[in-house]
Amino acid sequence: MSTTAITPTRAVDFPEWYQQVVRAADLAENSEVRGCMVIKPWGCGLWENIQRTLDVKFKATGHQNAYFPLLIPLSYLEKESQHAEGFATECAVVTHHRLESVKQPDGKIKLVPTGELAEPFVIRPTSETIIGAAFARWVESYRDLPLLINQWCNVMRWEMRPRLFLRTAEFLWQEGHTAHETAGEAMEEARLMHRVYEEFLRNHLAIPVIAGEKTERERFPGALNSFTVEAMVQDRKAIQAGTSHFLGQNFSKAANIEFLGRDNQRHLAWTTSWGVSTRLIGTLIMAHGDDDGVILPPRIAPTQIVILPVTPKPDTRAAVIDACEAFAQTLRAHSYQDRPLAVHVDKRDIPGGTRNWEWIKKGVPLRVEIGPRDIGIRSVAVARRDRGPKEKEFIGKEEFIRNVPDILDDIQNALLERATKLRDENTKRLDTEAEFRAFFADELPGGFALMHWAGSSADEERLQKELKITIRCVPHGDEYAEEGKCFITGKPSTRRVVFARSY
Amino acid sequence: MSTTAITPTRAVDFPEWYQQVVRAADLAENSEVRGCMVIKPWGCGLWENIQRTLDVKFKATGHQNAYFPLLIPLSYLEKESQHAEGFATECAVVTHHRLESVKQPDGKIKLVPTGELAEPFVIRPTSETIIGAAFARWVESYRDLPLLINQWCNVMRWEMRPRLFLRTAEFLWQEGHTAHETAGEAMEEARLMHRVYEEFLRNHLAIPVIAGEKTERERFPGALNSFTVEAMVQDRKAIQAGTSHFLGQNFSKAANIEFLGRDNQRHLAWTTSWGVSTRLIGTLIMAHGDDDGVILPPRIAPTQIVILPVTPKPDTRAAVIDACEAFAQTLRAHSYQDRPLAVHVDKRDIPGGTRNWEWIKKGVPLRVEIGPRDIGIRSVAVARRDRGPKEKEFIGKEEFIRNVPDILDDIQNALLERATKLRDENTKRLDTEAEFRAFFADELPGGFALMHWAGSSADEERLQKELKITIRCVPHGDEYAEEGKCFITGKPSTRRVVFARSY
Secondary structure, eight states: OGGGSOSSOTTTOHHHHHHHHHHHTTOEEEOSSTTOEEEOHHHHHHHHHHHHHHHHHHHHTTOEEOBOOSEEEHHHHHTSHHHHHHHGGGOOEEEEEEEEEEEOTTSOEEEEEEEEEEEEEEEOSSOHHHHHHHHHHHOOBGGGOOEEEEEEEEEEOOOSSOBTTTBOSEEEEEEEEEEESSHHHHHHHHHHHHHHHHHHHHHTTOOOOEEEEOOGGGSOTTOSEEEEEEEEOTTSOEEEEEEEEEEETHHHHHHTOEEEOTTSSEEEOEEEEEEEETHHHHHHHHHHOBTTBOOOOTTTOSOSEEEEEOOSSHHHHHHHHHHHHHHHHHHHTSEETTEEOOEEEOOOOSOHHHHHHHHHHHTOSEEEEEOHHHHHHTEEEEEETTSOTTOOEEEEHHHHHHHHHHHHHHHHHHHHHHHHHHHHHTEEEOOSHHHHHHHTOTTSOOOEEEEEOOOOHHHHHHHHHHHOOEEEEEEOSGGGEEEEEOTTTOOEEEEEEEEEOBO | OGGGSOSSOTTTOHHHHHHHHHHHTTOEEEOSSTTOEEEOHHHHHHHHHHHHHHHHHHHHTTOEEOBOOSEEEHHHHHTSHHHHHHHGGGOOEEEEEEEEEEEOTTSOEEEEEEEEEEEEEEEOSSOHHHHHHHHHHHOOBGGGOOEEEEEEEEEEOOOSSOBTTTBOSEEEEEEEEEEESSHHHHHHHHHHHHHHHHHHHHHTSOOOOEEEEOOGGGSOTTOSEEEEEEEEOTTSOEEEEEEEEEEETHHHHHHTOEEEOTTSSEEEOEEEEEEEETHHHHHHHHHHOBTTBOOOOTTTOSOSEEEEEOOSSHHHHHHHHHHHHHHHHHHHTSEETTEEOOEEEOOOOSOHHHHHHHHHHHTOSEEEEEOHHHHHHTEEEEEETTSOTTOOEEEEHHHHHHHHHHHHHHHHHHHHHHHHHHHHHTEEEOOSHHHHHHHTOTTSOOOEEEEEOOOOHHHHHHHHHHHOOEEEEEEOSGGGEEEEEOTTTOOEEEEEEEEEOBO
């Protein structure tokens, strides 16, 4: 059975392991449209749960959903030059609005673009500019503020080196956009959503992130400050899992979001934007997966329990399947985290080992086997995905039903603990450039290096070019505040920053 | 107060009334991107409820969600020529994947498309071709069938005469795509989803549709049969509210969706597709709205009950708002249609009349006023949106809480009855061309004409060109089956068809 685990293992080739895990779990696949993926039902189910959970948090913090045009006129982008330059190299451009169908000699047709547009459009790489134009229409007085909007949509950034979920030309995401009366309120909003992301990753995805600010060089194009949550995955690299930006008045100036203030004068609004994407799914896989496949945290798994009927003989098959369906129904009447338990009965008539391994690879938290003998004795064989593939425990049905929420919480906590241990063991406080270089030497796994820093953007660029290492964030939190000297410039520093290789 | 109702009324200018109602209810607005709308929070909330309700029905009938690329290579479209010709004139074409940023003398930047693509892409107008390509990869044997997939996404069809919700260049929709082993199974699937739409429109949107089949001329490009649900709205025109297509083997041939059958031979799969869009919101408004604004069926309203604090004096304001919040909390602990009641307290400090009219225009089913005197006597003033704007009833709080589900059902039923009455009163069985022409004479409202029909596509085209009247469907249902003679050709006919003007 070990031959059905993932090849290669994580230790042998982590990037290739990732590709294989995504395939084995049937989460997504590449399409023939360069850089664009097909998100398959299991991946879509994960995204739906992420979306549903975050949407509740967004609404609880006062936001409403709206939907804005996919296409952005070039003139909108041109208004904020930093922003335009930041995204120009990866924009898909719409230049025509018709096709002419030309009959070929062989009877087939050929389609040729026609109806050239006076002004081309880009497919949104992000929506600050087009939402800014709407906000300018909607805001008249301070009474219309704050404006707290979120959009769930697809965006497109042409990628030269795509990787499923982590970096794709088209991806799904949410983008929050808000406008405020004062700089302070906008900053508080950006920080609030930063905390929402940090909490969501920890409590739902079981990923302990480091929360902090980007350096000027790494900021969102056009932002005055970018807050980020950085996850460490199992090859010790960082993944930027979510960002929240304080945009100052840059975009309100570009789009002319003006309001009549309490002082009866006209003012520019202060805006924010914040987003997470299907990249979270890649982060989840890289954070928790093992050499057998994906491991999904119970709070986000599309299916929490899969029931596998064990049907060695045709004459008991119907009775076993009935028992499985009845058990599933009972379980579905119970809740976990305020939702009915998500239970699936896999009735496919394929070899039990194959079927079991499929669900291991998909990362379902609990697998429950019910065979002919279990019907009478009212017990079930339960296997937890966070333990070995052969470990199973026989539990009385009643007891199992009673304990399911605790077992799922236990798995959720075990994943968070494991990920926290990985992160903490691979985060080092280093003081010299020599230590820094040794930590990131090619034969070593690396990790997060906590360094004193007072360098310039040019210094950052040099480290990136030579070593492919960047400042992931200037972390918040008292544990990073201490007096010291920058390991490159020797200038005084009051806080350590996080350096890492990243996706 | 009557001055705050919608101008013009429905009777005076229905199309203009529609534009004004959409604006007054704050559902959506035009953007500067031609034909693309901004869906505002109230419209988005409606779409979210439509989506959530349908998604449950799709999953209950065995479908799973997936997500496919936004961009479609031209070569995919070219494979099915009828389909390609059907959509060619309305495709947005992506021809470049970069922008070059050129600094202007004034310091501003100008963006110029660059990075021309070897093969252009269109933004999906619908996804048969790209999903077909995925299905071809996924299907190997009859054991992989049926494949039952749905996608929630945006699509784009360049529109020359856009109208909010009803006809926009970009719209949101769901598109189901399924592949089957036999023609019979695919046909059964297309019919099943047709029934799901019919039921959803009746039971959730309170719209009684006529369900039937399109004539060959009106079919989806590439389909062998198109099932439709046709709604009558208040100007007596028809709106095609949802369609379900039996595609035969046309698309599986184009995309090569082949499987190894039970007979060990290779076969082409039989496919279907089916969809509804944000057009449903336009249909809803035109079906139920009155001269005061939108009227939303309780089962789909983003807010079912709005609580309006009546605060004539500053010293009782806090107590009244507390009482409103407490009442809202109590109501939210109760369910309607398996979801917590959606209750909003409007605490804005604006004139009571203005606030009340805003909610009337938005179409919230129930408005509840609580003032200082109501706190003591524990009663509330309740206004139903399906009755006059000044009608209100004083009900004890306990009684109201107990009766809310019944009151909401009563409103839901009243809307369905009203819409059914409108449809039935304006549906006529006519027998001659003279009667037909009189029915659709310009000074009359028209409606649905049930006619015997045995004409050709050319006959249909002639009627459309001259009178702008089309066959909306060949309706299912015994009540339409009867012997007769085609009113144009005189040929024998066994069933009446529905003729109407349409959106």
